[in-house]
Each structure stands twice: as C-alpha cells, then as structure tokens.
Amino acid sequence: MIPRVIALGRHGCDLLEALGRSGLFLAQSALGWPSREGLYLWLRQMHFVGVLSLAIVLVSGLFIGMVLALQGYTILIDFGAEQALGQMVALSLLRELAPVVAALLFAGRAGSALTAEIGLMKATEQLTSMEMIGVDPLRRVVAPRLWAGFVSLPLLTVGFSVVGIYGGFLVGVEWLGLFEGSYWSNMQASVDFIADVGNGMLKSLVFALVVTWIAVFQGYDLIPTSEGISRATTRTVVYSSLAVLGLDFVLTAVMFGGLS
Amino acid sequence: MKRSKTMELGVGLFMLAGILGLVFLGLRVSGLSLSVPADTFTLQANFANIGGLKPRARVTMAGVNVGRVSAIELDTDWYDARVTLELDGALEGQLSRDTTAAILTAGLLGEQYVGLSPGGDPETLGDGDTLTDTQSALVLEELIQQFVSNMVRD
Structure with a gap:
C-alpha cells in the first residue's frame, strides 16, 4: 500500500516539476526583445513552419469545405432550406473546423519536425556547445521557432477558412446549382465579424501557443538518445492533438455556450 | 546566416x-x-408579440434594407415588446406618421425581419418617435390553435 502511495506522490511531483520547467522555459525563451539576427532566424522558421505548411492546410481546407457543402446540401434540401448552405459552411468553418483542423495538421506537419530538430540538436550536443561559446540556445534556437509558430498558425487558419468557404461555393453553387446570391447573402446575414471570425482567431491563437509550446518543449526536454527522440516526437503529436481538442471544448463553451 | x-x-x-x-x-x-457608419436615427415600435425577432435583424422597406433592429425590451407599461429600430439617416423626416411596421419571415424557415410600409399622412416621423400601427409576428402555434378551435365550432 505505502509503496503505491509513494509512487503516486513521485508521479505528482514529476508532473508539477515538468509543468514548472516548461512554464519557465516558455517565459525565458518567448520574452525578450529580438535582435536583428533574431529577426532573420524567425524569418527562416516562418518559411519552414508557415510557408511550407501552406500546401497541406489549403488542400485540406478546400476538401473540407467541399464535403461540408455536399453533406449540408443533401440534409438541408429535405427541409427546403438549401439557401442556408452558405451560412452553415461559413459558421462551421470559422467557429470550429478551421481552428481545430489547422491546429491538428500543424501539430503533425510542423510540430513533430520542430521536436525532432531540437531533439537531434540536443542529442548531438549542439545546444551544449552553444552554451559553451556563450550563445543562449533558448534565444538562438527556441525563441524563433516559438514565435514562428505563434504567428503562422493563425495565418494558416485564415487561409483554411477562406479556401474552405470557396470550396463550399464550388460544390454548392457551381456544381449543385444553388443560387449564388443566397449563398453569400445568407452567409453575410448570419456571420458576425467579432463574434465568429474574431472568436475563431482567438481560438487559433490559443492553439498556436499550446501546439508550438508542446513541440518545442518536448524537443528541448527529451532524453538525448534515438529512442528518446522518437518518443518525444510521438508525444508532441499526441499531447498537442489532445490539448487542442480538449481546449476547443472549453473555449467553445465559454465563447458560444453562453457561459459568461 | x-x-x-x-x-x-x-x-x-x-x-x-x-x-x-x-x-x-x-x-x-x-x-x-x-464606409464609416452613416448617420442614423431611431424609431420605436411596440409589438404584441415579436416571435423570433432578434437584435441586428434587418429592417426593410419594399424589400430594400433601410436599417436594423438595435434593441428589444419588455415594455412594463403595456407588457408588450418595445423594439428600437435604427434607420438610415436619409429617411429622417421622410416617413409619414402612419407608417406601419410588421414582423415578417424570410421564406418558410428563414430569419424574421421588420418590414415597413409607407402611409399617406403628410406629417413625418423624426428621431425617437414611435410607430403606432404595428403587426405582430406570425406564430405558428397560435394559427394552429385558431384553426383547431374553428374546426371544433363547425
């Protein structure tokens, strides 16, 4: 009995310690005025994390918008309400699908790569060498990646929504023959910029923070062996997906559930 | 680098x-x-029943958008709904005093909006005036109730 309680206590302490370590890590690396060199580093990471993720995010957005329109049309036509298609596609994309799916794709495409890259730097003792020559690896390696993640995921989410709404337009209007005017006007009548677009962006900012934080911290904190790197990469994807889906429920309840 | x-x-x-x-x-x-929000003026209208009308709903005249509903509250003097309409400033002093307001539905299941119909009175409405001639929302349950009670009577 007693050994079990001790084991539980050890787990609790480990968990709290990891939380504290990761919080300190986030504060130390994300805060602070960037140097000119830091801006260049950030730009490079923006290219890797943002621009190169654009293709997968936009293609997924297009297909999700098309599927939403197709499914929505077949259901709405039973009620004679196919005019509400634009409203349905736009609201489900802006409020839920774009922030969540873009964050999940981002965790798989960019988050895992960040973990593996930083992990390999740690395993080959590049981070230690940097400290030896007086360069702070938190500012040189971690901070540009964190900031690139914070900035690019909201941008990717915007792209996802725009392409998804266009995909819904392609299927609903061009293919299924819905009247073009009712697609856009019902959308405009029901979408509110602050309540829908703004809250979706807020969600996306929170997800960006959480996903990049998890990815970078897992890379920095792993056991520097090849097995450790593979485990940390898996953990990044699993933890960030779970955190995104869980946080999404909480944020939705607060933003749209009338719980305020 | x-x-x-x-x-x-x-x-x-x-x-x-x-x-x-x-x-x-x-x-x-x-x-x-x-465009910067154009100057608007407000009118009040009391309805016996607003059905599903919500703030931000459209206000139309002959089908053209002329404003929106800015607030809905319960009028405790008469226990009916007091709806504040925010209309295009260009219409100030143009609407006659006996303009009627009706709550209409776009399509069978669509959103509800306020439709204004012009009257013939030479006197006009200004900022903060009240529309007296209003027509409530069509509530499906009441219609069915009426229909059923008529059937019973026959």
Missing part, C-alpha cells in the same frame, strides 16, 4: 495572403462595410 531572396519573398507573400484572407472574411463573409 544565409538568406535567399525567394525565402523572404515566400514569407512575405504568406503573411500578405493571411492578412488579405482576414480582409476577405471581414468583407465578403461577415458583410462588414468599409
């Missing part, structure tokens, strides 16, 4: 596309307009 021009261009285009996307979401999807 090696930086290629194409990479910088890529990041620049990426950020520009994000900002343009946000503008698209604002203008095309949520229907914001760039």
Whole structure:
C-alpha cells in the first residue's frame, strides 16, 4: 500500500516539476526583445513552419469545405432550406473546423519536425556547445521557432477558412446549382465579424501557443538518445492533438455556450 | 546566416495572403462595410408579440434594407415588446406618421425581419418617435390553435 502511495506522490511531483520547467522555459525563451539576427532566424522558421505548411492546410481546407457543402446540401434540401448552405459552411468553418483542423495538421506537419530538430540538436550536443561559446540556445534556437509558430498558425487558419468557404461555393453553387446570391447573402446575414471570425482567431491563437509550446518543449526536454527522440516526437503529436481538442471544448463553451 | 531572396519573398507573400484572407472574411463573409457608419436615427415600435425577432435583424422597406433592429425590451407599461429600430439617416423626416411596421419571415424557415410600409399622412416621423400601427409576428402555434378551435365550432 505505502509503496503505491509513494509512487503516486513521485508521479505528482514529476508532473508539477515538468509543468514548472516548461512554464519557465516558455517565459525565458518567448520574452525578450529580438535582435536583428533574431529577426532573420524567425524569418527562416516562418518559411519552414508557415510557408511550407501552406500546401497541406489549403488542400485540406478546400476538401473540407467541399464535403461540408455536399453533406449540408443533401440534409438541408429535405427541409427546403438549401439557401442556408452558405451560412452553415461559413459558421462551421470559422467557429470550429478551421481552428481545430489547422491546429491538428500543424501539430503533425510542423510540430513533430520542430521536436525532432531540437531533439537531434540536443542529442548531438549542439545546444551544449552553444552554451559553451556563450550563445543562449533558448534565444538562438527556441525563441524563433516559438514565435514562428505563434504567428503562422493563425495565418494558416485564415487561409483554411477562406479556401474552405470557396470550396463550399464550388460544390454548392457551381456544381449543385444553388443560387449564388443566397449563398453569400445568407452567409453575410448570419456571420458576425467579432463574434465568429474574431472568436475563431482567438481560438487559433490559443492553439498556436499550446501546439508550438508542446513541440518545442518536448524537443528541448527529451532524453538525448534515438529512442528518446522518437518518443518525444510521438508525444508532441499526441499531447498537442489532445490539448487542442480538449481546449476547443472549453473555449467553445465559454465563447458560444453562453457561459459568461 | 544565409538568406535567399525567394525565402523572404515566400514569407512575405504568406503573411500578405493571411492578412488579405482576414480582409476577405471581414468583407465578403461577415458583410462588414468599409464606409464609416452613416448617420442614423431611431424609431420605436411596440409589438404584441415579436416571435423570433432578434437584435441586428434587418429592417426593410419594399424589400430594400433601410436599417436594423438595435434593441428589444419588455415594455412594463403595456407588457408588450418595445423594439428600437435604427434607420438610415436619409429617411429622417421622410416617413409619414402612419407608417406601419410588421414582423415578417424570410421564406418558410428563414430569419424574421421588420418590414415597413409607407402611409399617406403628410406629417413625418423624426428621431425617437414611435410607430403606432404595428403587426405582430406570425406564430405558428397560435394559427394552429385558431384553426383547431374553428374546426371544433363547425
């Protein structure tokens, strides 16, 4: 009995310690005025994390918008309400699908790569060498990646929504023959910029923070062996997906559930 | 630090596309307009029953958008709904005193909106005036009740 309680206590302490370590890590690396060199580093990471993720995010957005329109049309036509298609596609994309799916794709495409890259730097003792020559690896390696993640995921989410709404337009209007005017006007009548677009962006900012934080911290904190790197990469994807889906429920309840 | 021009261009285009996307979401999807909010004036109207009317609903005249519903509250003097309409400033002093307001439904299942019909009185409505001639929303349950009680009577 007693050994079990001790084991539980050890787990609790480990968990709290990891939380504290990761919080300190986030504060130390994300805060602070960037140097000119830091801006260049950030730009490079923006290219890797943002621009190169654009293709997968936009293609997924297009297909999700098309599927939403197709499914929505077949259901709405039973009620004679196919005019509400634009409203349905736009609201489900802006409020839920774009922030969540873009964050999940981002965790798989960019988050895992960040973990593996930083992990390999740690395993080959590049981070230690940097400290030896007086360069702070938190500012040189971690901070540009964190900031690139914070900035690019909201941008990717915007792209996802725009392409998804266009995909819904392609299927609903061009293919299924819905009247073009009712697609856009019902959308405009029901979408509110602050309540829908703004809250979706807020969600996306929170997800960006959480996903990049998890990815970078897992890379920095792993056991520097090849097995450790593979485990940390898996953990990044699993933890960030779970955190995104869980946080999404909480944020939705607060933003749209009338719980305020 | 090696930086290629194409990479910088890529990041620049990426950020520009994000900002343009946000503008698209604002203008095309949520229907914001760039023009400064034009001057408006308010009218009050009391309805016996507003059905499913919500703030921000459209106000139309002959099918043309002329404003929106800015507030709905319970009038405790008469226990009916007091609806505040925010109308285009160009109409101030143009609507006759006996203009009627009705709560209409767009399509069978669509949203509810307020429709104004012009009257013939030479006197006109100004800011803060009240529309007296109103027509409540069509509530389906009441219609069915009426229909059923008529059937029973026959």
